[in-house]
Amino acid sequence: MNNRSLVAASLITAGAVSMSASAALVAGWSMSTAVAAATTGTNYTYGAADLGEATAGTSLTGFHVAAATTWSSPAGNGSTYSLSSNNWTTGDYYQVSLSTIGYADAITISFDQTRSSTGPATFAVLMSVDGGANFTTLLASYSVVQAGLAGSGTTTWNSVTNQAGFTTSFECPSLAAGQASLIFR
Numbered sequence: 001m002n003n004r005s006l007v008a009a010s011l012i013t014a015g016a017v018s019m020s021a022s023a024a025l026v027a028g029w030s031m032s033t034a035v036a037a038a039t040t041g042t043n044y045t046y047g048a049a050d051l052g053e054a055t056a057g058t059s060l061t062g063f064h065v066a067a068a069t070t071w072s073s074p075a076g077n078g079s080t081y082s083l084s085s086n087n088w089t090t091g092d093y094y095q096v097s098l099s100t101i102g103y104a105d106a107i108t109i110s111f112d113q114t115r116s117s118t119g120p121a122t123f124a125v126l127m128s129v130d131g132g133a134n135f136t137t138l139l140a141s142y143s144v145v146q147a148g149l150a151g152s153g154t155t156t157w158n159s160v161t162n163q164a165g166f167t168t169s170f171e172c173p174s175l176a177a178g179q180a181s182l183i184f185r
Helices: none
Strands: 004-007 024-027 043-047 059-063 070-072 093-098 107-112 122-128 136-143 167-171 182-184
Touching: 024 093, 136 167
Parallel strands: 004 024, 004 107
Antiparallel strands: 043 059, 059 093, 093 182, 107 167, 122 136, 122 182
């Protein structure tokens, strides 16, 4: 069975991820566009996916409680840019929205994520199949690697080198396939 794949933005800083050649890419963000300088506020829209078979109607957005949040785009994990923001608090998130109509095989989500020394160390990944009315926890309280931290076996992110230690991939519940309004936070 061929697994279908979704490259999602992370919940703190995201870069593009390479998927195996046997998997069909549903939607992905290459992170090739920089966030405009001095972008602040509670909401940010990065835009639609630029990779994959089903990019129409997709979106990558972020929400923070703090109006003083700065949205930026430092180098990614092997990608030109990433999506980054500060002032994290409980309830803040990045969100990927897409449709998996026409995909019956397993959906796999994959993303790169790092944090600064002042950023949150743990996150969760949530999924909604009803347009955001209800969410199911897919990954609860997982740890995020701080790039370049002594003993982590990593260096800081750069636009050339993809470091596998920052990539999280997992298969979603079968309910993720064939959904008109699938959301990951």
